[in-house]
Amino acid sequence: MTATTTSTSTGLPLATVRGLRVAYGDGPLVLDGVDLDLFPGELVALLGSSGSGKSTLMKSLTGFAPVNDGSVRVAGYDLTNLRHGQVRSLRASVGQIFQQFNLVGRLSVLTNVLTGALHDAGPINLGGGFTSGHRKRALELLDRVGIAHKAKDQARTLSGGQQQRVAIARALMQRPRLVLADEPVASLDPKMSHSVLELLHDIAREDGIPVLVSLHVLPLALEHSDRIVGLRHGEMVVSAPTAELDADKLEVLYAGDDEEGDDDDARRA
Ligand SMILES: Nc1ncnc2c1ncn2[C@@H]1O[C@H](COP(=O)(O)OP(=O)(O)OP(=O)(O)O)[C@@H](O)[C@H]1O
Numbered sequence: 001m002t003a004t005t006t007s008t009s010t011g012l013p014l015a016t017v018r019g020l021r022v023a024y025g026d027g028p029l030v031l032d033g034v035d036l037d038l039f040p041g042e043l044v045a046l047l048g049s050s051g052s053g054k055s056t057l058m059k060s061l062t063g064f065a066p067v068n069d070g071s072v073r074v075a076g077y078d079l080t081n082l083r084h085g086q087v088r089s090l091r092a093s094v095g096q097i098f099q100q101f102n103l104v105g106r107l108s109v110l111t112n113v114l115t116g117a118l119h120d121a122g123p124i125n126l127g128g129g130f131t132s133g134h135r136k137r138a139l140e141l142l143d144r145v146g147i148a149h150k151a152k153d154q155a156r157t158l159s160g161g162q163q164q165r166v167a168i169a170r171a172l173m174q175r176p177r178l179v180l181a182d183e184p185v186a187s188l189d190p191k192m193s194h195s196v197l198e199l200l201h202d203i204a205r206e207d208g209i210p211v212l213v214s215l216h217v218l219p220l221a222l223e224h225s226d227r228i229v230g231l232r233h234g235e236m237v238v239s240a241p242t243a244e245l246d247a248d249k250l251e252v253l254y255a256g257d258d259e260e261g262d263d264d265d266a267r268r269a
Contacts, residue, residue, distance in 0.1 A: 013037035014178055014210050015061060019070035022056055022234075029068070030056050032234040038178065038210035043201045045221035046214040047238070047250060048231035049257045054214040057231065058180045061212075062094050063087055075177045092119040095171030097181040097200075101163040105156030109147065109166050112155050113138040116173025134173075141169040145199060161192030168199060172207075179203065181213040185220065193217070197224035218247050218267050 015038040022031040031053045038044060048054050059065040060072050063079050072079040077090045095116075103112045117134045130138075142148040145165040150158060155166060164184060171179055181200060185193035197213070201224050204211040215221045221228055221242070228245055230238030230253040237252055238245070254267065 011039060013039050015072075015074045017057075017060065017070070017072050020057075020060060020067065020072060021069040022053075022060060022065050023068050024066060030234050031060070031065075031231075033070070034231070034234070034236045036229060036236065036239075038212055040208045040210060041205055042226040043197075043204040043211045043213060043224065044227045044229060045225035045242070046212055046229055046231070047216075047218070047221055047253055048214075049254050052231040052253070053234045054231060055182055058182050058212065058214065061178070061180060062091055062096070088119065092174055093177045095174050095176030095179040097164070097167050097171055097179065097184045099183040099186045101160070101167045101187075103155040103163055103166055103170075106154060108151065109142065109153055109155050109158065110135070110138055110151040112166050113141060113169045113173055116170040119174065138169070138173060141172050142166075144172075145169045159192075160188050161196060164188065164192075164196050165199070168196075168203070172203070177209055179209060179211040181211065183214050183216065186216065193220055194223070200224075216267060218250055221250075222246065 015036070017034055017036040020031050020034040021029055023029045034057060036057070046054050046057065056065050060067060060079070061074055063082060067080055074090060075093050077086055079090070082090065104115075114130050114134055117130065117138075139148060139151060142151055145168055147158075147162050147165050150162060155163060158166065179200070184200070185196050188196060197220060200211050200213060203209070213225070222245065225242045228238060228240060228242050228250070229236060230250065232253050238250065
């Protein structure tokens, strides 16, 4: 099944995927002919049941997935034909946010944010080497995500929602041209989930960059995204502006997955 790609955005896409096929080693195809465009300023929710290929699609946008066929272009880079030295530049231009935050817990919040600038800070150690400009920007970003008052605290002392805000500030420190967030709210309570997604949506709009967010909870996707794309067994079977979708129309992504209904309840929560 092929989804029609429509978008609420205008202008050129920052990322373009065409006919992408991915298999790990000798295994089966986990992405089978995927097309995707990501436009500046939009938050796109990526849905699909467990194993449908969401993380693999995210990895393909940073060159971490084994591409069998098709093309992937991100911020002007052709990922199926990267020249020597381009991998580092590409990854520096993509901010990544993860379910488990991936902070260094014993380091301060400020230092964690500063690590986002490592790619342009030259040979340094974490105790020094960052410029006053780096520190000023890191503090501004902590202020933007609402936790400047925690700058000196050890990252591990913060709540989950606060830690995810640190991770977002760290990603912004890279001055990313694209942000990928792989299940960024899966470890957070509903209130925190809404506020983190609101923050990511604001970043997309204010910074004019695409933000791709994989999610498991349909109401969160419907409330916080501009567009929804959905994978089913490695094929993109949904791609439409969020305003044209509802939970029933998204059932095609999950039909027949869970006879017990537990996952179904969680998705609709
Ligand atoms: N490194 C790998 N080596 C082999 N197979 C892999 C690897 N990574 C993922 N897969 C397989 O690829 C398929 C898609 O996995 P992927 O993690 O992309 O799905 P997903 O939609 O992100 O799942 P989830 O929602 O559970 O995180 C699965 O069958 C998985 O087992």
